[in-house]
Amino acid sequence: MVAEPAWPVNTLPRLYVDEKLLLEAVIVPDRAQAHYLISVMRFKMGSQLVLFDNMTGEWLGEVIEADRKHLQIKIIHHLNEKEAIPDLWLLTAPIKKGRIDWIYEKACELGVARITPVITQRTIVDRVNLERLQAHIVEAAEQCGRTSLSEVSEACSLKQILADWPEERALFFADETGGESMISAITQRKGPAAILIGPEGGFTDQEREMIHQIQQAVPVSLGPRILRADTAAIAAAALWMATAGDWGKQPRQGND
Numbered sequence: 001m002v003a004e005p006a007w008p009v010n011t012l013p014r015l016y017v018d019e020k021l022l023l024e025a026v027i028v029p030d031r032a033q034a035h036y037l038i039s040v041m042r043f044k045m046g047s048q049l050v051l052f053d054n055m056t057g058e059w060l061g062e063v064i065e066a067d068r069k070h071l072q073i074k075i076i077h078h079l080n081e082k083e084a085i086p087d088l089w090l091l092t093a094p095i096k097k098g099r100i101d102w103i104y105e106k107a108c109e110l111g112v113a114r115i116t117p118v119i120t121q122r123t124i125v126d127r128v129n130l131e132r133l134q135a136h137i138v139e140a141a142e143q144c145g146r147t148s149l150s151e152v153s154e155a156c157s158l159k160q161i162l163a164d165w166p167e168e169r170a171l172f173f174a175d176e177t178g179g180e181s182m183i184s185a186i187t188q189r190k191g192p193a194a195i196l197i198g199p200e201g202g203f204t205d206q207e208r209e210m211i212h213q214i215q216q217a218v219p220v221s222l223g224p225r226i227l228r229a230d231t232a233a234i235a236a237a238a239l240w241m242a243t244a245g246d247w248g249k250q251p252r253q254g255n256d
């Protein structure tokens with residue numbers, strides 16, 4: 001869908017399109033997008049919006065043909081290159097529908113590069129609907145001004161993920177039984193990173209042992225309270241972004 005950022009009020013709607021954009025190309029939004037733009041945003045000839053494609057940055061588009069159900073949008077100006085996103089992966093055991101959707105939406109807003117559902121021994125959700133999660137990522141990216149989408153990866157077992165663990169990537173393992181303070185752990189290990197969050201039932205001792213075998217794994221604590229998995233995922237991602245990510249940068253103003 002198309003999202004209209006809440007602030008500033010005069011910001012143009014942003015639309016993700018699944019095709020490579022270039023100057024003077026003509027884009028035909030799909031039915032749902034066209035419906036939103038025409039019926040809700042009252043789009044007509046000459047209306048403008050921002051488009052991005054997860055490849056070439058973002059562009060200004062203008063309606064060059066409109067009727068009650070269809071629109072044609074011409075790309076008239078390149079606004080920004082695709083941003084460089086901090087190299088953080090979020091590995092999270094799938095939890096029930098509303099809560100996992102929330103994790104994907106918030107992680108995208110926070111700037112996470114890739115999100116992977118991890119199947120652990122106590123995972124109770126047996127099906128992950130990647131299409132629905134992808135739709136949440138698109139909507140969050142449109143709303144928050146990202147020019148790149150968080151990558152939505154296939155579900156994978158914890159064992160497999162650990163077996164293929166990349167040498168250069170730190171693995172901050174949120175351990176509900178305790179670990180290093182998250183901020184000091186991050187400060188000591190800048191560079192590519194991942195955060196691992198368990199399911200509602202937590203990790204088993206066997207899994208803890210398996211994780212400890214990984215040289216890059218650092219058990220971290222998120223404080224004295226047991227957080228729900230969704231809270232833990234977003235709190236940890238925010239801490240990483242503020243400490244090692246790009247939160248030193250200022251928000252982009254409007255569509256410039």
Ligand code: SAH
Pocket residue numbers: 173174175176177178196197198199200201202203220221222223224225226227228229232233
């Ligand atoms: N049922 C478990 C808690 C699981 S909470 C118990 O009662 O112990 C779900 C996940 O959130 C955990 O596996 C862990 O990854 C993360 N988490 C929650 N609270 C945490 C904390 N205080 N420190 C570190 N990780 C935490």
